[in-house]
Amino acid sequence: DGGITQSPKYLFRKEGQNVTLSCEQNLNHDAMYWYRQDPGQGLRLIYYSQIVNDFQKGDIAEGYSVSREKKESFPLTVTSAQKNPTAFYLCASRGGTSGVTDTQYFGPGTRLTVL
Amino acid sequence: QKEVEQDPGPLSVPEGAIVSLNCTYSNSAFQYFMWYRQYSRKGPELLMYTYSSGNKEDGRFTAQVDKSSKYISLFIRDSQPSDSATYLCAMVRTSGSRLTFGEGTQLTVNP
Numbered sequence: 001d002g003g004i005t006q007s008p009k010y011l012f013r014k015e016g017q018n019v020t021l022s023c024e025q026n027l028n029h030d031a032m033y034w035y036r037q038d039p040g041q042g043l044r045l046i047y048y049s050q051i052v053n054d055f056q057k058g059d060i061a062e063g064y065s066v067s068r069e070k071k072e073s074f075p076l077t078v079t080s081a082q083k084n085p086t087a088f089y090l091c092a093s094r095g096g097t098s099g100v101t102d103t104q105y106f107g108p109g110t111r112l113t114v115l
Numbered sequence: 116q117k118e119v120e121q122d123p124g125p126l127s128v129p130e131g132a133i134v135s136l137n138c139t140y141s142n143s144a145f146q147y148f149m150w151y152r153q154y155s156r157k158g159p160e161l162l163m164y165t166y167s168s169g170n171k172e173d174g175r176f177t178a179q180v181d182k183s184s185k186y187i188s189l190f191i192r193d194s195q196p197s198d199s200a201t202y203l204c205a206m207v208r209t210s211g212s213r214l215t216f217g218e219g220t221q222l223t224v225n226p
Contacts, residue, residue, distance in 0.1 A: 006158075033213075042121075042203065042218035042219050043203070043216045058213075092158075103149065104214055106151075106158035111156070
């Protein structure tokens with residue numbers, strides 16, 4: 001059953017703690033992305049990776065870190081330096097068939113709440 | 116100025132209505148255009164993908180692109196309550212580059 005999985009679905013964090021959000025895909029996609037979604041603000045790009053062992057900052061990378069040691073996995077760490085981390089986090093991968101190579105496919109998301 | 120502007124809504128229509136969702140963009144370099152549907156508390160799912168100016172139809176959905184006016188639309192015919200969701204437009208400059216999203220339009224179809 002191919003797709004993108006994110007875990008956990010809900011995550012609660014105390015202020016000052018780092019937390020890591022998991023993203024796994026078995027679509028054999030090279031590119032993976034992390035977005036943050038806040039009400040009324042659409043999707044904002046945090047980090048993305050085009051290939052294994054390489055990643056680039058997006059528009060709002062401050063307070064976040066990532067790694068890409070395996071093609072299937074792209075975990076996101078929300079550090080204590082992120083001032084307002086409460087949000088819905090979406091992971092995506094890019095690939096396609098029939099020449100449609102720019103479509104991104106999204107996971108179900110992780111809702112992070114800072115207590 | 117944002118590169119992509121989307122009508123924010125929310126939009127509420129009766130069942131069976133024709134719905135028009137719209138985005139404008141400022142950068143003529145955008146070449147590929149997509150519409151995503153996002154149900155509450157779920158990840159977005161790809162609905163339509165277009166490359167050239169003109170219309171593309173898929174069942175009750177029609178995606179329209181007007182590159183000369185930098186305007187894209189998604190039309191939903193015979194709208195159903197199950198169409199109630201947030202619709203996001205997205206576009207990309209060239210193959211392999213990053214997507215730019217609109218802010219999303221929340222649609223409610225009332226039975």
